[in-house]
Amino acid sequence: MILILSYDEYEQGTDPVIDWLIYKEADYIKITIKDIVNNRSKFLIDINNKRLLINDIDYTDRINVIWYRRFEAHLGLQVENTNHLHQINHEIKYEVEDTITFLKRVFDDKVWMPHYNSISLKKPEVTLLSEQFGLRTPKSIITNNKSDLVKFKKTLDNELVIKPIRHSSYFIEDDYAYSIYTQKLNDLSDIPEQFNLTLFQECIERKYEIRVFYLDGKFYSTAILVNNDTENIDIKKYFKSEIINWVPYQLPPEYEAQLDDFMRSINLNTGSLDVIKTQDDEYIMLEINPVGQYSAPGFRCNYYLDEKIADWLIENDEKETVSI
Incomplete structure (x- = not known):
């Protein structure tokens, strides 16, 4: 059986895969945080015996493969309004997180995607580990002061960019959604002497960007070609415009082998990688998202990634079933 740990609402990467699992008559079950927290299902973990029961059915030995995709992204709580609402929500959140941590231990011997x-x-860990593995990445610092930022800028041959240390979601206000993008930062005159910890990187002059989806040793790469010059460094701003084309791309075999070795070294059997091909035809890896989106390049390049993920889950479920 395949266990899917995701969130309750529609998710563009998860739901199409589930459609394929249904079509292929795969044996699966999906659990969300809301199933547990909002008491929509009976949920029991037998701690001493490491058993998981859902609605009185013991799934412990039936589950072979776990697809772990944004399970804890939306932790919704239902607590009546009291004078201690914030504290109660805070404490319940950690109660749930500790329960999930133990649930992972219960299923530690299963096949996980990703682990x-x-x-x-x-991002900072990936950059450091990539450099140690021989993969070139942009020069990067995290700082909270202008003095160190100015010193860092002087060490660069290229321009400077600013980006979130961690993924930043949307900010909704009225009828508008606001998002944080990677931006060039050339004029430091208006930067305050002290600010919140921020990630700064050298700006790599690109020939084009490459979105790479990695699935257990296989690479599905897409070059994003911009049809005209633009000052915006973050290509996500143009995903729905007509100035870019999505083209299937073949990375050099030796670079794929290097990336494959790196992914296995950090115990990732899947992930979305952002790579830049420079004007000098070098490959620079920007970052890895273990649960990144793959719908856009998969659809535009006819990779059918949602079906390939479904097939991977089914094949590993069958393999584990045979070995038992």
């Missing part, structure tokens, strides 16, 4: 220990890798 829960590696899903928490952050």
